[in-house]
Amino acid sequence: MSPIKKATLLIKNIGQLITMEGDGPRRGPAMRELGMIEHGGVAVAGEEILAVGNSDDVEGKSPLAHGCKIIDAQGAVVTPGLIDAHTHPVFGMTREKEFEMRLEGKTYMEIAEAGGGIRASVRDLRETPAEILQEKTLRRYDRLLAHGITTIEAKSGYGLSTDAEIKSLKIIQDLHGHHPLEVIPTFLGAHEVPDEFRNKRDAYIDLIINEMIPAVTTEQLAEFSDVFCEEGVFSIEESRRIQQAAAKAGLKLKFHADELKDTGGAELAVSMNAISADHLMYISESGIRAMAQSNTVAVLLPGTSFSLGGKQYAPARRMIEAGVTVALSTDCNPGSSCTESLAMIVTLAALHLKMTAAESISAVTVNAAIASDRADRRGPLAPGTQADLVVWAMADYRELPYHYGVNLATRVIKRGKVVVGNTK
Numbered sequence: 001m002s003p004i005k006k007a008t009l010l011i012k013n014i015g016q017l018i019t020m021e022g023d024g025p026r027r028g029p030a031m032r033e034l035g036m037i038e039h040g041g042v043a044v045a046g047e048e049i050l051a052v053g054n055s056d057d058v059e060g061k062s063p064l065a066h067g068c069k070i071i072d073a074q075g076a077v078v079t080p081g082l083i084d085a086h087t088h089p090v091f092g093m094t095r096e097k098e099f100e101m102r103l104e105g106k107t108y109m110e111i112a113e114a115g116g117g118i119r120a121s122v123r124d125l126r127e128t129p130a131e132i133l134q135e136k137t138l139r140r141y142d143r144l145l146a147h148g149i150t151t152i153e154a155k156s157g158y159g160l161s162t163d164a165e166i167k168s169l170k171i172i173q174d175l176h177g178h179h180p181l182e183v184i185p186t187f188l189g190a191h192e193v194p195d196e197f198r199n200k201r202d203a204y205i206d207l208i209i210n211e212m213i214p215a216v217t218t219e220q221l222a223e224f225s226d227v228f229c230e231e232g233v234f235s236i237e238e239s240r241r242i243q244q245a246a247a248k249a250g251l252k253l254k255f256h257a258d259e260l261k262d263t264g265g266a267e268l269a270v271s272m273n274a275i276s277a278d279h280l281m282y283i284s285e286s287g288i289r290a291m292a293q294s295n296t297v298a299v300l301l302p303g304t305s306f307s308l309g310g311k312q313y314a315p316a317r318r319m320i321e322a323g324v325t326v327a328l329s330t331d332c333n334p335g336s337s338c339t340e341s342l343a344m345i346v347t348l349a350a351l352h353l354k355m356t357a358a359e360s361i362s363a364v365t366v367n368a369a370i371a372s373d374r375a376d377r378r379g380p381l382a383p384g385t386q387a388d389l390v391v392w393a394m395a396d397y398r399e400l401p402y403h404y405g406v407n408l409a410t411r412v413i414k415r416g417k418v419v420v421g422n423t424k
C-alpha cells in the first residue's frame, strides 16, 4: 500500500474556485463552463493537487503534513495557473521607436522593409552577449510569472543564423530549473529572411532545412517548429517545405498564419496536422471550417492588433460558433505586442473579440494547454494534476477583463510552491 499523501499546502475559503473540470478541448458553448465551486478549497501534496472541493470538506478530509502552509483566500477567486501558448521572450533591445513611427502613420511592413522590424532585432541579438540576453529574458520571465502565468511556449527567431538561433534556444535551456516559470521551446528560424540572404531566400530556406533543424534537434533544443507564413515573409510553399523537414526531424508544428493577409495559412496548418495556427486576423471562411474540423488550436493574439494600432481583429465569434478550439496569448515580443500580461489580453479579447470572461479563461487554461501539448497535466484542477494555481484579488472571475491595467494576481503557485506573494 502506498503511504497516505499529506497536504503540504491548503488554500481555503476560495470564493470562486475555477476548476475547469471536464475532458478535452473547450469548443463552442463548452468554453463558458468553468467547473466553478463556490466556497472552495484546494489541498496540494508536494507538486500535485491532492483534493479539490468544498472548502470545509477539503480541510476536514485532507491530512496535513508537518509545516503545511495554509492560505486563507478570504473569498478571492482561484484559477489554474495561466498558460501563455505563444511568446518571443528572448530578445535584446526594445523597439519603442517603431511604436512611435506607427503613431506617425508608418505601417509594420513599411518599417520592416526599411530595415526595422524583426531584422533590427536580429542584428541586435547577434551582437548582444548571451549573459545580457539571459538577464533580460529572466526579467521577462519574472513579469510573466507575476501576472499569473505559470507555463509559456517560447520561440527563438531573432537569431536567424545557426549560431544565433542555437544561442537563443540555449538561453531558454540554460534557464531551465533556475526560474519557476515552465518554458516550452520552439524553433522559429523561419521568422524572417535575414539581411545577408535578402537576394537568395532559397539559400536561407536550405540553411534552415539542412543545418538549423538538424542542429536544433540533435541538441534537443526545441519541441516545436514555427514559421511566419505571410505574404512578404514565407509563402505557403516555402512554409510547407520547412515544416515538412521539421516534422520529419521530430518537431511538432505551429504556424504564424493569416496575420496581415489571408494566404491560406490556417488551411496549411490543418493539412499538416499542426498543433496550432496563431494570429488568424484575416482567416477565411474556409480556414475557419478547416480548423473547426481539426484538432489544430487557434491561438489568437489581440495584443498585436491593439499594439499595431490596426482595426482588424481575429473573427473569434465566428470561430467559436463554428467549433474551433480557441486559445489566447500575449505574443510577448518587441515588435508587435510588448506585454507580459495575459489579463490585459483577456480585456482586449472582451472588447475586440467579444469573448466573455468565461470563454477567455478557457482560452488561457485548458485550450492553451492543448496548444502547448501539455493537456495531460495542465488541464482541469483535479487530484494528480500539477499544482499550478493563481489567487486573484477579485471576488468574481468576471473582474478579469473588466478591471484592467493593473495586476490582480496576488499569489502564484507553481508545482505546489508559492513563487509570487509568499507572505507569512
Ligand code: NIG
Pocket (backbone or CB within 6 Å): 117, 118, 121, 228, 256, 259, 304, 331, 333, 334, 335, 336, 337
Ligand atoms: O508574432 N508575426 C511575427 N512575429 C511577431 C512579431 C515579431 C517582431 O515584430 O519582432 C509576431 O507578431
Ligand code: FE
Pocket (backbone or CB within 6 Å): 086, 088, 256, 331, 333
Ligand atoms: Fe508571434
